[in-house]
Amino acid sequence: MIIAIDGPAASGKGTLARRLAARYGLHHLDTGLTYRAVAAAMLGAHADFEDEDLACSFARQVNLSALDRTVLAKHGIGEAASRIAVMGRVRSILVDRQKAFSRQLPGAVLDGRDIGTVVCPNATVKFFVTASNEVRARRRYEEIIGQGGSITFENVLADIERRDARDRSRSASPLTKAADAHLLDTSDLDIETALSFAVEIVESVLNA
Numbered sequence: 715m716i717i718a719i720d721g722p723a724a725s726g727k728g729t730l731a732r733r734l735a736a737r738y739g740l741h742h743l744d745t746g747l748t749y750r751a752v753a754a755a756m757l758g759a760h761a762d763f764e765d766e767d768l769a770c771s772f773a774r775q776v777n778l779s780a781l782d783r784t785v786l787a788k789h790g791i792g793e794a795a796s797r798i799a800v801m802g803r804v805r806s807i808l809v810d811r812q813k814a815f816s817r818q819l820p821g822a823v824l825d826g827r828d829i830g831t832v833v834c835p836n837a838t839v840k841f842f843v844t845a846s847n848e849v850r851a852r853r854r855y856e857e858i859i860g861q862g863g864s865i866t867f868e869n870v871l872a873d874i875e876r877r878d879a880r881d882r883s884r885s886a887s888p889l890t891k892a893a894d895a896h897l898l899d900t901s902d903l904d905i906e907t908a909l910s911f912a913v914e915i916v917e918s919v920l921n922a
Contacts, residue, residue, distance in 0.1 A: 715740065715821035716836075717916065718829035721843035722878050722889060723792075724850035724857075726900040726908060730843060731825035733909050734916070738823075743778060743815050745826030745833065746795070748808045750786040751776045753794035763794065766801050773807040778815050789858055789865070796877055802886045809833055809887070827881055830892035839919045840895035841912060849901045850874055 717734055721727040728744050735742035755772045756763060763769075785791075798804055812833045816822045824833060830840035845853075851871035858865050881889035891897065896915050900908050 717823040718834045718837035718840045719825040724854040725843045727843040735823040741822040747781040750795040827889040828887035842891040842895040845901040
């Protein structure tokens with residue numbers, strides 16, 4: 715069983731993916747962390763972010779089973795990762811590796827921005843998770859402040875909007891809802907309610 719979850723930043727897709735993976739005993743991969751891992755490696759090596767050959771080399775070396783979300787979720791790494799994500803060759807390498815991850819038994823839940831359209835187009839169930847810009851910015855702002863960061867809500871909102879525009883307009887695997895994906899707007903939902911809706915959809919697909 716493969717569950718594909720797509721959506722913009724801070725929509726709640728990652729939390730939902732982890733909860734669904736735990737519920738059904740499936741492997742989980744936050745594909746956004748794979749790009750962040752490449753970016754973090756390049757930052758650590760003080761590498762030139764214009765050097766796509768070097769980025770490809772790091773992409774081949776990333777250990778998909780040892781991605782530390784606590785470290786990789788830092789705001790600065792996210793900004794660097796957005797530069798990595800527009801590199802076509804890097805995306806190709808990581809997508810191939812993500813596809814291989816999804817084929818593990820008994821199945822997997824993958825979340826990102828191109829799972830249902832590119833990585834796992836034949837997924838058992840697909841979701842597109844979203845929320846209003848303001849709600850997503852508030853979530854990300856509170857996360858950054860909670861981690862001891864210093865930033866204004868306005869700057870977080872502007873960053874969310876820039877990332878959305880970049881993700882939706884890039885030529886390689888743009889953020890878009892798969893035609894057969896179930897839309898889940900979490901603007902007014904807590905995680906338990908969102909999970910309940912998602913489980914209901916997964917069960918209906920499995921029973922069918």
